[in-house]
Amino acid sequence: MAYELYYWDGIQGRGEFVRLALEEAQADYVDVARQSGPAMGTGAMLDLMKSKREPHIPFAPPFLKDGELIVSHVANILSYLGPKLGLAPEDEKLRCVANGLQLTITDLVAEVHDTHHPIATSLYYEDQKEAAKARSAAFISERIPKFLGYFEQVLQQNPEGPNHIVGDALSYVDLSLFQVIEGLRYAFPKAMKAYAADYPGLIALHDAVTGRPNITAYLQSDRRLAFNEDGIFRHYPELDLAP
Structure with missing residues (x-):
């Protein structure tokens, strides 16, 4: 089924x-x-x-x-x-590590959401714009480097090499990190352009995932929805600041 x-x-x-x-x-x-x-x-x-x-x-x-x-x-x-x-390490301990990394991505995604809805999800963005500006400025200057710096370090310290975040083969965490980079680039293009050189491993991982045949086909299909201002990653120009 x-x-x-x-x-x-x-x-x-x-x-x-x-x-x-x-x-x-x-x-x-x-x-x-x-x-x-x-x-x-x-x-x-x-x-x-x-x-x-x-x-x-x-x-x-x-x-x-x-x-x-x-x-x-x-x-x-x-x-x-x-x-x-076939997108998780075979080793049980490494599967636990992968789950921990994915949970950290969950934390990051929640903070991304709060950049445009810092007060309440029941309010429109327009009802909390000033709070969103303050939250986004702090997110860009403090939280993006905190999270991406952590993932870059884990990637570089992977005993199997920096091609994957955990283990020696593609995992669902690699795919999720691709989506994180895509989403942050959409929401905060100025900030991410300034940060690009700081996280070469993550950028290389993103590009490698982009080039995988099944992912390439998906990204070019109508099954891949475009980013928009109803989702988690939203681009409001007034919130995008260079760090």
Whole structure:
């Protein structure tokens, strides 16, 4: 049976980290909210979340349905899928390391979201622009180098070499770091241009993932949604500052 991925239609968001793994592995999957027909569409996703029959309903998308099993949260989904898709280290200890790295990416993504919604998700961006400017300035000057510096160090200190963040082969964490660089470049192009020389390993990893045949095909397809100002990574020129 095909995997069923549930996430909001029209945005990459957190669901994109799961899509990249499924696309790289050429897994059989259905992006439920983007489909029409019986038991498809956003309505089907919301119905499942509110179900009175499912024993373990998810709090929020993204979540993955594999048969009767529902797996929620990006890092948890990728930890589950990684071994099945050949995108996780075979060594159990390294799989734990990979999960920790993915959880750190989750922390980063949450902070990216808060650059444009620092007060409340229930408010529009326009209702919190001044707070967003202050939050983004701190994020650019303090948090981007904190996170990317950490990942660069881990990459360079990988005993198997700096071609991958963990182990000696491509993992879902490599794919997620590609998405992080893509998203930050979209949201903060001035800042990322200034920082580019500081993280050569991450940039090389990003470029290597871009060149993988399955990823290249996906990026050129209509399955890859464009970044926009409804997702996690948003570009508001007034928030993009050179560090």
